[in-house]
Amino acid sequence: MNLDNLSQDECQRYARQIGPGVLTPEGQRRLKQSSVLVTRAGGMGGPAALALVMAGVGRVVIAHGGKLISPDLNRQVLGCEQALEKPRAPQFADYLRSMNRHVEVEAIDHEPDDEQSRQLAATVDVIVSCPPTFQERLRLNRAAVDAVIPLVDAAQWGMSGTLIVVAPGRTACLRCVYPEDPPFEELFPVLGAISSAIGSLAALETIKILSGVGKPLYGHLWMIDGYQGRSSSITLERNPKCPCCGNVGVRHPRETLRG
């Protein structure tokens, strides 16, 4: 097995995920060389960041503002009772670091604005978007489109969730899919079990994109209705007049855009 940029410790750590049906040695090396931004790192973003760290993504940047409060703990797996009333981002980052000494974890203790999102997008290979508000999702979509990097967008409500994977210039972006902002409910219902499921699947999509293994979900919306025990997928069409991605061609596709 040729894993020349990985230490013996790392080869041992990842032994169960390299082989038929999972990663190739080259895919594992690519993960180590990759950077991912996950924002936010709560119900969906927390499990997503955790899965990326455990899989060996070389650099994971998490962004999440505010202090941990009791209602967060029905779904925010990077938190714990002892962290209540403490700032979320450094607590979450410490937990992530405790799970894998071979990766770099950076924490941003607020939600990035337009400019910072653009700056961050220029330093990562994929954005995993897990905010509760559509405005934040759109901001990350814009940042990914401008940087021409893939966006994995995760959303949840109740016992259901959706995933969209965007390859800017090639597949529909979030604005193509939602020309109008959907209604927003401040304290929408959500169960931690679906948050974790959607977050883990967002990480899976990211790992496929970065490693070059498997078939990413590009150009589809995957809906998981946990309440009814069903899932479905629809093909998404790009809007050539989309105000966000309408004039984006494949200007400088990165190596990670494939599938």
Ligand SMILES: [Zn+2]
């Ligand atoms: Zn678009």
